[in-house]
Amino acid sequence: MQKPNLQQAKKRSNKKVPVINDFVIDDKLLALGLHKKYFIKTYGCQMNEHDSEKIAAMLEKMQFQVASNMEEADVIILNSCSIRENAHNKVFGMIGQLKQLKEKKEDLILVLCGCMPQEEIVVNKILTKYEWLDIVFGTHNIINFPNLLAKCIDERKPQIEVFSKEGEIYESLPVKREYPHKAWVNIMFGCDKFCAYCIVPYTRGKQRSRTRQYILKEIKKLIAGGCWEVTLLGQNVNAYGKDLSENYYFADLLNDIGKLDIARVRFMTNHPWDLNDDIIKAMQQNDNIMPHIHLPLQSGSDRILQKMNRNYTKDEYIKLYFKLKEAIPNICISTDIIVGFPGEEAKDFSETLAVVNKCQFDYAFTFIFSKREGTPAAAMADKTLREEKEARLQKLNKYISAYTLNSNMQFKNTTVRVLVDGFSAKNKAVLTGYSENMKRVNFYGDEQLIGQIVPVKITEVKTWSLFGEIVSTKKG
Ligand code: SF4
The missing domain is CATH 2.40.50.140 (Nucleic acid-binding proteins)
Incomplete structure (x- = not known):
């Protein structure tokens, strides 16, 4: 059993990132799934969606077939998300429900993977309360999933393997794409920003950019297979390349992908800290880069932004926002906003509303702050009552809905x-x-x-x- 360790997960070094491009499933496992079915339920972000595509491909290489529902599956995989308490609760609720299925079907294998296993409190809870789970593996252990599955079937005992480390880059994992016409493409993994509320740098390791050769090769192959749209994925794509020693950054990558024969290029997600003029210019100059950007604001109060370790001020955000609008006149800009961050006062919230009213976002995802154990924000004093936070969220959502509708109106009759x-x-x-x-x-x-x-x-x-x-x- 290998359990996670958040202290270990936090460490960063200058060590070269290993690139693994010789992944193969052991011949002995290639018939493991004969006459068996799998079902994957994915929670959270696009990164998880794409990981599920990799897990599905591994299973199909071992001859498992996809089940249309959980009841007919022999292996059920919950690919989990840690970003908010709500996501945790949903996954624990599902594990609870699956106990009955497990009791009815003795050979059923229940798997938990994704970000949640990277948290110590989650694994400890599983060990004491959810002992009917068969396999628990972390984001750094995806490559070993076929072996864990085989071992679990063979030994008939639970397998827990969660490494807490900076991470590698896997270049040769198979992928079963959900759509032939559009595809996710990882351009980087992990994050080094350590926003005070965010667990991702602990669950996904340090920033690791893939080299352009691998990315371009993957996209060219997708184009040859009839793909119209790629979405470049990373926790903060704007920082792409900063960890490489090639002097080749996100704007360069966008320009190279922009030259390919692909109808649509999207990317997510962004951080105002790293979004520079070169990136804006690349978006301007390449017609196939779509006129949309998701640019998380998180708060409109400088005091709160500083506590969040976001490294920009509201004025800098607003300046960037209008720079984008001016450079790409038809662009839609969406955002994320957290209300009720520890220490947020009514005045701070009013400042957030003021930024929302100024920017009039095309749409936004809004959330009440969710405490993530192990992050700096979890230790900050938080005196605001839940009811007050909910009232703030409701107020914010009224504005967001109105601006979203307003944004949509511009397309009427077009x-x-x-x-x-x-x-x-x-x-x-x-x-x-x-x-x-x-x-x-x-x-x-x-x-x-x-x-x-x-x-x-x-x-x-x-x-x-x-x-x-x-x-x-x-x-x-
Ligand atoms: S940029 Fe901040 S919010 Fe985004 S993944 Fe990294 S730490 Fe989390």
Whole structure:
């Protein structure tokens, strides 16, 4: 058993990051999943979504087949998220529910992976309260999942393996992409920013950028397979390359990817600290870089931003925001905002509202501060009552909804280009996808349009989506 250690996870060194590009699944395990099925439930961010695609590919290499629900699965994997207490609760709730299934189906293997196992309190809780879990592995142990699975089946005893380390780069993991027409591409792993509230630098290790050769090769292969859109992934993509010794940074990467024959390039997520003029210029100069950016504000109070260790002031944020709007006039800018950070007073919250009113974001994700054990913010005095925080969130959300609707209104009666993902979950006659500005667009259409980029005239505007009608079915 290898348990996590947050103190260890916090350490950073100048050691060269190992690049592992010879991953193979042992021949002996290639039939492990014969006549067996798996089900993966993913929580949290795109990084986790993409990790699940890698886990699915490993399982399918061992001949497991995907199950359509948990009941018919022989292996259930919960790929977890640590970012907020709510995410924890959802996962623990699910583990609780799965106990019944495990009792009915003795051979069922329950796996917990992702960020939660990287936390000491989580693993300790599992060991005392959730002993029916069979495998627990961390973000640095994904490469060993096939072996852990085989060992668990073989020895019929739980396997816990969580390394707390700076991490490696895995170049040769298989991936089972959810869509053929759009793909996640990791350009880096980990984070060294240590924002005071955030557990990610502890759960995902130090910043490790992939080299351009591997990234470009992966994207070219995706293009050859018919992919229209790539989303470059990293905890802070703007810092890409700063850990490499190549003098090659995010703007350079954007320019190189921009030259490829791909219709759409997106990236996430960003940090105002590292978003420089070169990046803005690259966005301006490459038509296939989509006019949308997610730029977390977190707070509009300088005092709170400093406590959060965000390393920018509200004025710097506002300046950057309008610089982007000026450079790319049709850009949509979304953001994240935390209310009720320890020590946030009414005055600080008013300052956040003032920034929101000034920027009028195209949309935003808003949250009440969630204490993450082991982070500096967890030890900060927090006297604000929960009810007060909820009232602040409600007030903020009213503004955000109004600005989101306002942003959507600009598209009424215009034609937007939509990359069609599939049918809407709510109505199987309605297709759904995203516009260039990252607005969700729904419209009536045929199945054959899935995976294509089509023009849609917007006829109806709602707060969280647009509705329209197809103008033409011409491809591309
Ligand atoms: S930049 Fe800050 S918020 Fe984002 S992952 Fe790194 S530490 Fe967390």
